[in-house]
Amino acid sequence: MSTAAYTASVEDYLKAIYELSRDSGSAGTSEVAARLAVAPASVSAMVRRLVEHGLVSHEPYHGLRLTKEGRAVALQLVRRHRVLEAYLVAALGYTWDQVHDEAERLEHAASPALINRMAAAIGEPAVDPHGAPIPTAHGKLEEPKYRTLGDLTAGESAQIVRVEDKDPELLRYLASLRFMPGATVSCLRREPYEGPLTIRVGSKTHVIGPPLAARIFVDEA
Amino acid sequence: MSTAAYTASVEDYLKAIYELSRDSGSAGTSEVAARLAVAPASVSAMVRRLVEHGLVSHEPYHGLRLTKEGRAVALQLVRRHRVLEAYLVAALGYTWDQVHDEAERLEHAASPALINRMAAAIGEPAVDPHGAPIPTAHGKLEEPKYRTLGDLTAGESAQIVRVEDKDPELLRYLASLRFMPGATVSCLRREPYEGPLTIRVGSKTHVIGPPLAARIFVDEA
DNA sequence: AACGTAATTTAGACATGTCTAGAATCGAGC
DNA sequence: GCTCGATTCTAGACATGTCTAAATTACGTT
Ligand SMILES: [Mn+2]
Ligand SMILES: [Mn+2]
Ligand SMILES: [Mn+2]
Ligand SMILES: [Mn+2]
Numbered sequence: 001m002s003t004a005a006y007t008a009s010v011e012d013y014l015k016a017i018y019e020l021s022r023d024s025g026s027a028g029t030s031e032v033a034a035r036l037a038v039a040p041a042s043v044s045a046m047v048r049r050l051v052e053h054g055l056v057s058h059e060p061y062h063g064l065r066l067t068k069e070g071r072a073v074a075l076q077l078v079r080r081h082r083v084l085e086a087y088l089v090a091a092l093g094y095t096w097d098q099v100h101d102e103a104e105r106l107e108h109a110a111s112p113a114l115i116n117r118m119a120a121a122i123g124e125p126a127v128d129p130h131g132a133p134i135p136t137a138h139g140k141l142e143e144p145k146y147r148t149l150g151d152l153t154a155g156e157s158a159q160i161v162r163v164e165d166k167d168p169e170l171l172r173y174l175a176s177l178r179f180m181p182g183a184t185v186s187c188l189r190r191e192p193y194e195g196p197l198t199i200r201v202g203s204k205t206h207v208i209g210p211p212l213a214a215r216i217f218v219d220e221a
Numbered sequence: 222m223s224t225a226a227y228t229a230s231v232e233d234y235l236k237a238i239y240e241l242s243r244d245s246g247s248a249g250t251s252e253v254a255a256r257l258a259v260a261p262a263s264v265s266a267m268v269r270r271l272v273e274h275g276l277v278s279h280e281p282y283h284g285l286r287l288t289k290e291g292r293a294v295a296l297q298l299v300r301r302h303r304v305l306e307a308y309l310v311a312a313l314g315y316t317w318d319q320v321h322d323e324a325e326r327l328e329h330a331a332s333p334a335l336i337n338r339m340a341a342a343i344g345e346p347a348v349d350p351h352g353a354p355i356p357t358a359h360g361k362l363e364e365p366k367y368r369t370l371g372d373l374t375a376g377e378s379a380q381i382v383r384v385e386d387k388d389p390e391l392l393r394y395l396a397s398l399r400f401m402p403g404a405t406v407s408c409l410r411r412e413p414y415e416g417p418l419t420i421r422v423g424s425k426t427h428v429i430g431p432p433l434a435a436r437i438f439v440d441e442a
Numbered sequence: 443a444a445c446g447t448a449a450t451t452t453a454g455a456c457a458t459g460t461c462t463a464g465a466a467t468c469g470a471g472c
Numbered sequence: 473g474c475t476c477g478a479t480t481c482t483a484g485a486c487a488t489g490t491c492t493a494a495a496t497t498a499c500g501t502t
Contacts, residue, residue: 093338
């Protein structure tokens, strides 16, 4: 249960491990180091403390996993982050490329009560501005694995449901192309050998490379 | 000028010194220690760093003063604190006894841009929910010295303009009595020898002691 | 099976912010 | 002017979180 108050650093490590291990099941030391922009040795030091506090399990040289408690802490932080992002856009006129850094700091200072009030004030959204689902106040979350724009076959249509959210410049570019959650897109052409894709959104068509297409998630139209 | 980013601790020390030295001109080590709930030795240690950074001047054994730069940092923090309090009440349904602790943490995480958006969203209020004036974005603030309810002579009327804001229980009690900024009050009786005061607010009268009366600030009606 | 590179951990250092214990200083009252 | 109690400062310790440099481990390639 634990109403223990963890430091901002501890929370950020747990969130990083949560996000990195979501797909693969476990996270590596240097992945965490890269994500948090710290030295690998700093991660090793922190992991020792996280293990002592029962938040992480660690098989030396083979990766990190969250314990039940660590996962609960991470999910509460993810909820605070995503509600904050949604609130900043819906209530205070932020654009979706401006919210991440602000939320990254506020998430450690906002009480659960404030987060719940913010969520209520904007109608309890299910997803944040980038399409990421928002865990409930009780820590329930289902995060579906979507296909990406790069997975579409020529002629196929789909709806954008989520985009990667860490890079503001990418978000501004995507907005300029109208590649945003809710938009319906069609794959008109795929050049061979990992070549560019021709995508129609609305009345416009855009040619984008596979690396960009891999950062845009889609679902049935 | 300095866009240096100071730690939350440094900001809190500067705010404490600002508030404690506002009237008397300087602040003592143990006053600061009491306000921040730390040991006096911790204040001595922090003061050494604040002096090194040019934020505080210190005459050993005789008190602390903010430098121009220290004062500017403190005023920006005071602005963030008071705008946050006002926003939580005006936009999110907080009561005035719930906002202080939340603002005390958020003030260190909220960007000036967020604070400006919040202030604009609620109509650029001049004062926070407790009647404390809000510094401008450029750090201008005039904080008048008001008389207190305990200074009123029998028969005199005045308007409540501000109350002390650190104690939530006090704030709930004041709200139950309708002793809130904007209320017009009259001093009906003063018992001699520091005795209780009989105060009328609206159609009700209340009898309060001088210590409480000293925590309620009034101005011409 | 041995090698070599990359990932990881350990060792040692440092900055920040806090504490307790004890020394130094101030200032009020005699 | 001296003394004593309160205030303030210093010394030394500790927790947290970070770093660089060096040792260790894992594992794909030869
Ligand atoms: Mn964060
Ligand atoms: Mn997001
Ligand atoms: Mn604070
Ligand atoms: Mn206030």
